[in-house]
Amino acid sequence: MNDLKTVLDINRAHYKKFGLSVPIFDELIVGFRWIMSADTQKRMSLAFRAERTMPPERYEEIARNLYGKPLDECIESLLVKGDPQLRNLIVSLSNLMSKPFNSSELLAKRGIMRTEGLTFPYKTEGKKIGLIGFGVYISRFFNNCAEFHAFDLRAPEQILSYRFKDGTHRYPSGIHWHLGQNALEFSDLLKTLDIVIMSGSTVVNNSYTELLKTSKRAEIKGIYGPSCELCPDYLFDLGFNYIFSTTLKDKETYLQTSLGPDPVYREFDYMNLYELAKE
Numbered sequence: 001m002n003d004l005k006t007v008l009d010i011n012r013a014h015y016k017k018f019g020l021s022v023p024i025f026d027e028l029i030v031g032f033r034w035i036m037s038a039d040t041q042k043r044m045s046l047a048f049r050a051e052r053t054m055p056p057e058r059y060e061e062i063a064r065n066l067y068g069k070p071l072d073e074c075i076e077s078l079l080v081k082g083d084p085q086l087r088n089l090i091v092s093l094s095n096l097m098s099k100p101f102n103s104s105e106l107l108a109k110r111g112i113m114r115t116e117g118l119t120f121p122y123k124t125e126g127k128k129i130g131l132i133g134f135g136v137y138i139s140r141f142f143n144n145c146a147e148f149h150a151f152d153l154r155a156p157e158q159i160l161s162y163r164f165k166d167g168t169h170r171y172p173s174g175i176h177w178h179l180g181q182n183a184l185e186f187s188d189l190l191k192t193l194d195i196v197i198m199s200g201s202t203v204v205n206n207s208y209t210e211l212l213k214t215s216k217r218a219e220i221k222g223i224y225g226p227s228c229e230l231c232p233d234y235l236f237d238l239g240f241n242y243i244f245s246t247t248l249k250d251k252e253t254y255l256q257t258s259l260g261p262d263p264v265y266r267e268f269d270y271m272n273l274y275e276l277a278k279e
Contacts, residue, residue: 001079003209004090007231008075011097014233015072020100022070025093028063030056031258034226037092039071044251045095046226047088048201054085062089071097088204095229099247102229102274112232113279116272118244122195122220130190132183132211133199134159136224136244142174149176149193151183182207187214195220200227200245212239232276241278246271 015022023039030036031049038044066074075093078086101107104114120137124145131137134152141148152159156179161171170177178186183198184207190196196215202208204227215221222242223235229245236243246268248254254270 001082001084001087001090001206003206003234004075004087004094005079007094007098007234008072008079010231010234011094011101012072014101018101018106022072023096023100025066025069025071025074025096027067028059028089029255029259030059034258035088035092036255037089037096038251039096042251043096043099044248044254045092045099045229046248047092047095048199048204048225048227050088050201050204053088059089062086084206087206091204091227091230094231095227098230098232102232102245102247107232107276108279110233111279112236113277115275115277118273118275120242120244120275122242124195127194128192129195129197130183130193130215130218131197133201133225135199137197138172142172145195147176148174149178149189151178151186153180153182155180184210184214190214191217193218195222197222197224197242199223200225200229203227203230209238226271236276236278243276244273245276246273248272 023041026040027038033049034046035049036044036046071093075090075097078090107114120140124141127145128147129141129145130149130151131141132151134150159179163169183190191214193215196218198208198211200223202211212221220242221240223240224244226246228235228243229247232243248271257265
């Protein structure tokens, strides 16, 4: 997990440069979709709950030994263990540690421009586009590009629908589907795309660096979602030139809904959305 150690080092340097105190770890929440970590100032960050997760009892044991400690010490102690099952928790903590530096003011001091909302201000007409992690950008790319390729680890039956009158018709139609496998299995295709946008869950499952290298021809290489709140300096240096991320408006309001009985809710209604690009 050398990448997350690099993120830790960059964030530590930011705290020293800007004269801020490292936040104190206060709470861990393991949801059905997200690993959520919070500090004593009620800030909370999310990371996608990947398949290789641990039982709740082990999360509780780990959290109990970390509460009250600065986030950098928490992250460092977990990195030393070298356990891949801890990666989603480390990403969540890294997102939380990065959060104070994602304000417009402190981003601008590092040559990074922040704009509010989700606009994706790039030309898509005539482009071959790949979306890794089927989600947010569906309506933005659908029928607005030459080819739209969607990659997802989920099986077809978890995403697609079918009608069987006058033959078999698959929906959503008009999209080239590549499901049930890691997008890296389609590397020959990735190498031909003009725009590649990947979910922040690729940080959690540690496929993002190889996906980025494979997509080197793409003019726009982006990453999106709550899981990529961590250290935009690192992500831009790595080769991304577009980031879309989120930050929760209010911890307790969000938890009342996300821990409630209805598993279907509009998560972005509880988040501030923003896009980042290098100036």
